[in-house]
Amino acid sequence: MDELKDTSTSEVIACENCGCPCPNNQKFCSKCSFPINGTAEEKNQFKAKVSGHKFLAKEAEKELKKPRIIICVLAGIVFLTGLYQGLANDDFVTMIVNLCISLLYLILAAWANKNPFGAILTALIVYITINVINAFVEPLSLFQGIILKIIFIGAFIKGIRSAKDAQEHLAELEKMNASTLGNS
Secondary structure, three states, rough: OHHHHOOOOOOOEEOOOOOEEEEOOOOOOOOOOOOOOOOOHHHHHHHHHHHHHHHHHHHHHHOOOOHHHHHHHHHHHHHHHHHHHHHOOOOHHHHHHHHHHHHHHHHHHHOOOOOHHHHHHHHHHHHHHHHHHHHHHOOHHHHHHHHHHHHHHHHHHHHHHHHHHHHHHHHHHHHHOOOOOOOO
């Protein structure tokens, strides 16, 4: 009976990167593609690729702070403008609208912590929509503060690019089963 033992099964080893059990005769981990039986150079290249993506993801996340700040600054400007309109000009309807828009921007700034791409894109769309509506109501408002408007739109576009880059790097790290919190 001992002669009927199955000798075709190979020894199982744990992947150095993700800990997934893999057959010893397998060159790459089936979960994260780490070169289990690769050369030291292949293993170092994989680790360097992971480190590179971690670095780029952290850099992109740092860049995401700027659009969040821009959204908060917009909320503050709209809030102060609303207070001024309501208290100085007795235009309480405009004050309430501005306070609601300010609250919307604050919600988008908070949402940017969870979903930066969606929040920044939504803030850009809201900002452009409000400026287009203001241009229809008062055409000269389109040119008032044009430099500031260009700066805000540029910051939003840069933030959208950073959010997209961060998403791509984090997705690549997830494929490699590498935590962004681990050692670089």
